[in-house]
Amino acid sequence: MSDTNKNCNMREALVSYLYSEATPDEGRRVEAHLTECGACTQELAAFENVRGMLQQWQIDEMPVVRVMTDPRRSALSLLKELFTNTPIWAKAMGAVATALLVLAVMGTEVSIGRSGFSARVDLLHRGRRVEPASSTITPNIGDAVNAASIEQVRALVNTMVVESERQQREDIKAQLVSLESQLSTMHSADLAKLSQRIQDHQTRLKTIERDIDRREGLDLTDILFSELTSKPGRAGVATQGGGD
Amino acid sequence: MELSDTQIIERTLDGEPEAFSMLVRRWERQIYCLTLRMLGRDEEAKDATQETFLSAYRNLSKFRGEAKFSSWIYRIALNVCNTKLRSRSKSTISLDEQRETTGFELAADTNDLSEGIQQEQVAGHVRRALNGLPSEMRQVIIMKEYEGLKFSEIAEILGIPISTVKTRMYTGLNELRKRLEHLRAAV
Numbered sequence: 001m002s003d004t005n006k007n008c009n010m011r012e013a014l015v016s017y018l019y020s021e022a023t024p025d026e027g028r029r030v031e032a033h034l035t036e037c038g039a040c041t042q043e044l045a046a047f048e049n050v051r052g053m054l055q056q057w058q059i060d061e062m063p064v065v066r067v068m069t070d071p072r073r074s075a076l077s078l079l080k081e082l083f084t085n086t087p088i089w090a091k092a093m094g095a096v097a098t099a100l101l102v103l104a105v106m107g108t109e110v111s112i113g114r115s116g117f118s119a120r121v122d123l124l125h126r127g128r129r130v131e132p133a134s135s136t137i138t139p140n141i142g143d144a145v146n147a148a149s150i151e152q153v154r155a156l157v158n159t160m161v162v163e164s165e166r167q168q169r170e171d172i173k174a175q176l177v178s179l180e181s182q183l184s185t186m187h188s189a190d191l192a193k194l195s196q197r198i199q200d201h202q203t204r205l206k207t208i209e210r211d212i213d214r215r216e217g218l219d220l221t222d223i224l225f226s227e228l229t230s231k232p233g234r235a236g237v238a239t240q241g242g243g244d
Numbered sequence: 245m246e247l248s249d250t251q252i253i254e255r256t257l258d259g260e261p262e263a264f265s266m267l268v269r270r271w272e273r274q275i276y277c278l279t280l281r282m283l284g285r286d287e288e289a290k291d292a293t294q295e296t297f298l299s300a301y302r303n304l305s306k307f308r309g310e311a312k313f314s315s316w317i318y319r320i321a322l323n324v325c326n327t328k329l330r331s332r333s334k335s336t337i338s339l340d341e342q343r344e345t346t347g348f349e350l351a352a353d354t355n356d357l358s359e360g361i362q363q364e365q366v367a368g369h370v371r372r373a374l375n376g377l378p379s380e381m382r383q384v385i386i387m388k389e390y391e392g393l394k395f396s397e398i399a400e401i402l403g404i405p406i407s408t409v410k411t412r413m414y415t416g417l418n419e420l421r422k423r424l425e426h427l428r429a430a431v
Contacts, residue, residue: 011410011411011414012407012410012411012414014414015410015413015414015417016395016410019388019395021394021395046421047417047421049421050417050420050421050424051389051417053366053369053370053424054370054374054385054389054390054420055389056363056366056367056370057281057366057367057370057371058367059276059277059280059281
């Protein structure tokens, strides 16, 4: 078909017309040509037929296509993940450190005396029990007191930490000793039980052996007795000491 | 309000990679259908679809807003398909292979065919005929007939003049007509 209309030079126009993309002028030109050219008319009809067949192939089901990208994490999401994965003890230490820092920078008064340790936090700096050494108070004494308080707190915290560690060591030691004692006791008890069981088994074995011996003895006796009584005259021959 | 492709791309490049999944969901069906019709094999089409979106994601910063995103991703998909086609031997899909992938069965007697089976038969012919076309004609026909793109859009995607697109379309339709007539006569 294409051989008869290759001189028509209407290929592009036909295709545009076929897909309704022809300009108005182009459309008029094609329609005018079709009225005169049977080959192009047949070709256009054939193309319509092909288009109809092409549309028979429809893809209904869409498979699951997983497209995994490599997400770049934001700093916030990284921080969230860090916080989630941090163990509890680390979080607690962080909280304690933060609290101590806050106490240290705020008005904190600490005293250690015979009655023990006491600390007072005065956030608004009201009723502060500052006892200057003399009446000639200069503005620097307030700072000196703060610095001294901070140093006292630090020293106190250090002492508490050392004491806590010592106490923990002693507690652990005591627990270990207790555990060892318990294990030893359990071990001895287990050994005693095992020993008793072995003895019991040995006793049973002896009993079984005796039974076996007794039965074997009885069986032999039965066998012999049955032989002696089953054959007539045999007993007389036997008693006479003769044999077959 | 639904975001445009450009807005989604901007969000992705600004540090919201999860925004790209919106683009994937928007275009995955078209890209899958395009690759399936180009390659004729379901598994290859799935691979090609994944490769297309991965390539798009990796090269997103190179996307210029002058062209439409659809044109850009179609181009990537066609390149992926052409690479796959070059790597395998150029042969038409056998009927057995077609049965495996589509469950398509030829009816023994065309007179007693139900409509659904007849459509399947035609679809099978179409699939075979399309796979027998040269790649450059096949992609034009697929984009025009199945993706509904305009000739100007196809030209932009392929980077060729509109007249070349129309010529390939004409030649491709002619080839298809001959092949489909031959296939129908063979039944």
